[in-house]
Amino acid sequence: MAKVTLEQWRMFQSVVEHGGFSQAAQAVHKSQSSINHAVHKLQETLGVPLLEVRGRKAELTDAGRILLARAGGLLDEAEALESVATSLAGGEEATLTLAVDVIFDYECLFNAIEHFAEAFPYTRLEVRETVLSGAEELLVQQQADFILSARVPQGFVGEPVARVRFVPVAHPQHPLHQLGRPVARKDLKACRQIVLRDSAIRNRQDSGWLSSDQRITVTNVQTSLELIERGLGFAWLPETRIRESLSADRVLPLQTEDPWERDVTVYLVYADVDRCGPATGYLIEALRAGLAPLE
Structure with missing residues (x-):
């Protein structure tokens, strides 16, 4: 069973995309503390540092860069899966x-x-x-x-x-x-x-x-x-x-x-x-x- 959640991967991705924890919090409409907690928990669970904070900016480690690339595909797949489920829930045919x-x-x-x-x-x-x-x-x-x-x-x-x-x-x-x-x-x-x-x-x-x-x-x-x-x-x-x-x-x-x-x-x-x-x-x-x- 997976030890990390999709939400944690999303928070990690947001921090990287927006250049820091406060910027990510504003972009995804969450508190900075919740972003910090999600990313900290992700790193703790994986046992590998993903980000290094330098000044006000969070930068990827080598491991973080590799895992971010894989996480992006995972999040895209999850979003596509949710879209399919939404379509099916609306009565759309799965096959025709x-x-x-x-x-x-x-x-x-x-x-x-x-x-x-x-x-x-x-x-x-x-x-x-x-x-x-x-x-x-x-x-x-x-x-x-x-x-x-x-x-x-x-x-x-x-x-x-x-x-x-x-x-x-x-x-x-x-x-x-x-x-x-x-x-x-x-x-x-x-x-x-x-x-x-x-x-x-x-x-x-x-x-x-x-x-x-x-x-x-x-x-x-x-x-x-x-x-x-x-x-x-x-x-x-x-x-x-x-x-x-x-x-x-x-x-x-x-x-x-x-x-x-x-x-x-x-x-x-x-x-x-x-x-x-x-x-x-x-x-x-x-x-x-x-x-x-x-x-």
């Missing part, structure tokens, strides 16, 4: 888990997380990236506090918050861009398709057009995009995640016979809306603030 479909606008997500981290520094946030029914599965298994997903699990209520357009794209030099005519289904079938795999474990599902004879399956939108930028295939990708590549002409939308662009609605789904704390509410509002209103 968000499952987000990879089609969601990551710029919006990152901005919201940045604001959240500043407002709730002591709430641990876990962001689990999912594909297709992956977020749905995590919610049902009680592994997420809320999800942003194109699928709403049975028995839950989803609030539509965003609409994502999927665009068929390929590298500018891909054969599908060299046809000199709109791309037909038979043309796609003869080319390699880059497909996203469902991240769910139990009930994996497919979505969209999957009729190509050649296929590369990946688990991340960014991987799919990089393969397309290398000319290795085509894919339907969420416009929210490929804006930069489109602007730089690293990939181009396919001109097709039929309008094969498709819109997908992203829903906000709570595990239990009645149990949402202030951190959850703040993060959700930060996400909403970055989204265009649905028409």
Whole structure:
């Protein structure tokens, strides 16, 4: 068990920071005698001199200099611990888990997380990236506090918050861009398709057009995009995640016979809306603030 108290370390630190016992007493609003007693008791308990008084000024001994450096870290940790306890006592969540479909606008997500981290520094946030029914599965298994997903699990209520357009794209030099005519289904079938795999474990599902004879399956939108930028295939990708590549002409939308662009609605789904704390509410509002209103 520790023989000295945090208060004694604080008094010792104050004397050093303010240059003397009387100055420290004024700074921390305590009597000079209480400061003297705390530091004297600290030195007596440790069995090593920490300060030498020269005139009106208290100066550190070599041992005092070493211990002060360690004590500073200890006091910072104690202050941080008290802040965490205060936050938890106020109802803030200790941890928060968000499952987000990879089609969601990551710029919006990152901005919201940045604001959240500043407002709730002591709430641990876990962001689990999912594909297709992956977020749905995590919610049902009680592994997420809320999800942003194109699928709403049975028995839950989803609030539509965003609409994502999927665009068929390929590298500018891909054969599908060299046809000199709109791309037909038979043309796609003869080319390699880059497909996203469902991240769910139990009930994996497919979505969209999957009729190509050649296929590369990946688990991340960014991987799919990089393969397309290398000319290795085509894919339907969420416009929210490929804006930069489109602007730089690293990939181009396919001109097709039929309008094969498709819109997908992203829903906000709570595990239990009645149990949402202030951190959850703040993060959700930060996400909403970055989204265009649905028409």
